Amino acid sequence: MGIVKAMLDSGIVPDFIVVDGAEGGTGAAPVEFSDHIGLPMREGLLFVHNVLVGAGLRDKVKIGVAGRIVSAFDIASALAIGADWTNAARGFMFALGCVQSLSCNTNRCPTGVATQDAVRQRALVVPDKAQRVHLFHANTLKALADMLAAAGLSHPSDLGPHHLVRRVSATEIRLFSDLHVFLEPGELMSGRCEHVFYRRNWEAARSDSFDRLP
Ligand code: SF4
Numbered sequence: 001m002g003i004v005k006a007m008l009d010s011g012i013v014p015d016f017i018v019v020d021g022a023e024g025g026t027g028a029a030p031v032e033f034s035d036h037i038g039l040p041m042r043e044g045l046l047f048v049h050n051v052l053v054g055a056g057l058r059d060k061v062k063i064g065v066a067g068r069i070v071s072a073f074d075i076a077s078a079l080a081i082g083a084d085w086t087n088a089a090r091g092f093m094f095a096l097g098c099v100q101s102l103s104c105n106t107n108r109c110p111t112g113v114a115t116q117d118a119v120r121q122r123a124l125v126v127p128d129k130a131q132r133v134h135l136f137h138a139n140t141l142k143a144l145a146d147m148l149a150a151a152g153l154s155h156p157s158d159l160g161p162h163h164l165v166r167r168v169s170a171t172e173i174r175l176f177s178d179l180h181v182f183l184e185p186g187e188l189m190s191g192r193c194e195h196v197f198y199r200r201n202w203e204a205a206r207s208d209s210f211d212r213l214p
Helices: 002-010 031-036 041-054 072-080 090-096 126-150 196-204
Strands: 016-020 062-066 165-169 172-175
Touching: 016 041, 041 062, 041 072, 041 196, 072 126, 090 126
Parallel strands: 016 062
Antiparallel strands: 165 172
16 A cells, blocks of 8 residues: 555556465475465455555556466456456466476476476476477466356456355355455545545555554
C-alpha cells in the first residue's frame, strides 16, 4: 500500500507488477524461508489487485503471478481472480526431467538439470527434452483453450471470480466473487471503503516509508 501511495504521489506508475507466491522457490533455498516466509500467491494476488483497483490504478498496471502454476486450471484460476498473466517454472522443470530430489545446491542433480558436472549433464539430452518441454507448453495451452470453450468464453481475459466455485460446507457452495473481497474502482481513495482491513491499512500506509503512520 505504501508503494501504491508513492505511485499516486509521484505520478510514476510501473507497467507491471509480478506477485511471486511463497509456493515457489528452489530446492537450494534455506528451509526456514521455504517453510515460513511469504504469502500464498492467490492471497498476494487478491491483495495487490484490490489495492490497485481501490487506488484507481488497475487499468495502468498489469499483474503477473507465479507460484505453483503447472496446469491449465492453475492458469485459469489465477486469471479469474485478477491476474493478467501467469509465469510458470515448475511444470517446465518436470517436463525437463526434474524429479524434485532437492539437491540443486549440491552439483549432484540426478537428472542433469541443475549441475555443472559434465558427466551428470549427459543425462539431459537436449533434442529429446526440448520436444518434451515444447509439447508440455502446447498441450497446457490447448487444455486452457478447451476449458474456456467449455465455459462459453472466447478469451482468457473473460474469466472472472464468478466462474470459480468453492464448497464451504456439506450443503453450501459459494462463488469466489461472493467469497472474497473485491474493491470497487477508486474505493480506497473515496475514504468510504467498507472493508475494515483495507481501509485501516490504507490509512496507516505512507508513501515515504514502509513504517506505518501512528
Ligand atoms: S532433479 Fe535436479 S533440478 Fe530437480 S530438484 Fe533435483 S537437483 Fe534440483
